[in-house]
Amino acid sequence: MHLDKMANELLAAITLKKQIQPFTNDNILLSNSDAYAVSRRLSELRQWEIVGRKIGFTNRTIWPLYGVDQPMWGPMSASTISYVENGKSKIKLSDYCEPRIEPEIVVSFASAPPANASEEQIVNCIDWVAPGFEIVDSVYPDWKFSIPDTIAAGGLHGQLIIGQKFLSTESLIQHLIDQKVTLSCNSQVVEEGYGYNVLDGPISALKHLLDGIFDETSEKPIKAGDIVTTGTLTDAKPLRVGETWCGNYTGLINSSLSIKII
Numbered sequence: 365m366h367l368d369k370m371a372n373e374l375l376a377a378i379t380l381k382k383q384i385q386p387f388t389n390d391n392i393l394l395s396n397s398d399a400y401a402v403s404r405r406l407s408e409l410r411q412w413e414i415v416g417r418k419i420g421f422t423n424r425t426i427w428p429l430y431g432v433d434q435p436m437w438g439p440m441s442a443s444t445i446s447y448v449e450n451g452k453s454k455i456k457l458s459d460y461c462e463p464r465i466e467p468e469i470v471v472s473f474a475s476a477p478p479a480n481a482s483e484e485q486i487v488n489c490i491d492w493v494a495p496g497f498e499i500v501d502s503v504y505p506d507w508k509f510s511i512p513d514t515i516a517a518g519g520l521h522g523q524l525i526i527g528q529k530f531l532s533t534e535s536l537i538q539h540l541i542d543q544k545v546t547l548s549c550n551s552q553v554v555e556e557g558y559g560y561n562v563l564d565g566p567i568s569a570l571k572h573l574l575d576g577i578f579d580e581t582s583e584k585p586i587k588a589g590d591i592v593t594t595g596t597l598t599d600a601k602p603l604r605v606g607e608t609w610c611g612n613y614t615g616l617i618n619s620s621l622s623i624k625i626i
Contacts, residue, residue, distance in 0.1 A: 367398060371405035374517050377503040378410075383461050386504045386513040396436070399515035400580055403438060406518055412441035414584070415591055417577075418498060418521045420514065422562045422569045422595030429599065432511050435563065437573050438519015445524045445591060453497075453525045454624040460501040460522055463603050465623070466596035467545045467557060467611040469566045470496035470526050476587045479578055483567045486574065487536045492529040493566075495545070495613045495621045496593050499523040500600055524593055527613075527621040539616040541565035545597050546612040557597030559615075566594040 370387060377384045387394055394402075407414060421427065421435045446453065457463065474491035481489075501522040504513060514520050533539065543559035543566075563569045570592060577583045586592065601609070603625050610622040 367402050368405060370402045370516055371409055374402070374406050374503060375409045377461070381458070381461050383503050383505045386509045387516065388510040388513055394512040394516065396512055396515060397580060399512040400583060402516040403518050404582065406516070407439050407441070410441070412439065412443065414439045415442045415445065415589070416440045417573060417586070417590070418519050418524070418593045419569050419573050419595045420500070420519050421511075422572070423597070424563070425561055426596070426599050430507060434511060435569070435572055435595070436511055436515045436519060437576065438515065438521045440521055440524060440591060440593070444521065445526065447526050448621070451527050451619060451621050453622070454626055455499060455523065457603060457605050457625055460499065461503050462505070462507065463499050463501045463522060464600035465603055465609050466498045466500055466600045467547050467598055468496045468498050468593045468596055469540055469543060469559060469562070469617065470494045470524070470591060470593045471566065471570065473586055473588055473590050473592070476585065477574055481571070481574055483537055483571055486567055486570050487532065490532040490536065492531050493536070493540065493617060494529045495527040495611055495617050495619060497525045497609070497611060497621055497623050498593050498596070524591070525621065525623060528619040530617055533616065537565060537567045540567060543613065543615040543617055547598050547601070548610045548612070549601070549607055554601060555598040559597065561597050562595045569594040
């Protein structure tokens with residue numbers, strides 16, 4: 365199947381909130397590089413202003429649940445990122461096909477990291493970190509797909525809600541590894557997650573992203589001002605109308621973020 369045709373099919377699915385079968389179900393040989401090309405074309409069709417990346421499947425503990433074995437990334441647009449001053453937000457379930465919620469650690473870059481940057485060099489480029497809820501959405505039924513399918517669909521990114529910002533500090537690598545979140549739904553604790561669930565820590569996830577972008581020569585590098593969300597600290601949870609989800613972050617990031625599903 366032509367890559368442009370895939371991008372148009374994905375655009376229609378996202379626009380109409382209508383799920384489609386994974387491309388790899390049809391025995392299509394779709395490489396990760398081809399899938400990133402589809403994702404870039406999809407962003408062009410959506411007329412997105414790209415302001416960063418989401419990293420997906422950095423939490424190795426959930427790989428068996430989704431039948432994947434590696435992380436991936438996708439673009440984020442200025443139109444899909446919002447900031448909440450009071451830590452409270454809401455979303456409409458009908459805006460998505462099959463959405464789930466992920467509590468994450470979000471990073472903003474003050475300067476562009478160099479090629480082949482070490483974790484310490486990456487830290488030196490970071491401006492602030494914050495709690496975040498990423499709404500991820502599968503245009504593929506029942507969350508069944510391959511990694512190239514998820515890449516082609518823009519990394520399954522739906523929306524990112526960002527809470528209180530905390531300035532980068534000394535020992536940031538370890539602070540983010542130790543970061544904890546308690547995820548609750550309607551005041552009932554659902555799961556606890558930690559920074560060490562994200563590859564070998566959120567800065568490790570950033571290095572994976574930067575190295576991957578360097579290898580994919582058609583991908584634009586991370587620049588000053590870009591936002592990156594580093595991957596879910598827990599499993600991604602399905603959403604239902606009437607629920608209120610809360611992430612209580614303790615550690616360097618010491619604040620709460622909640623979202624009402626309407």
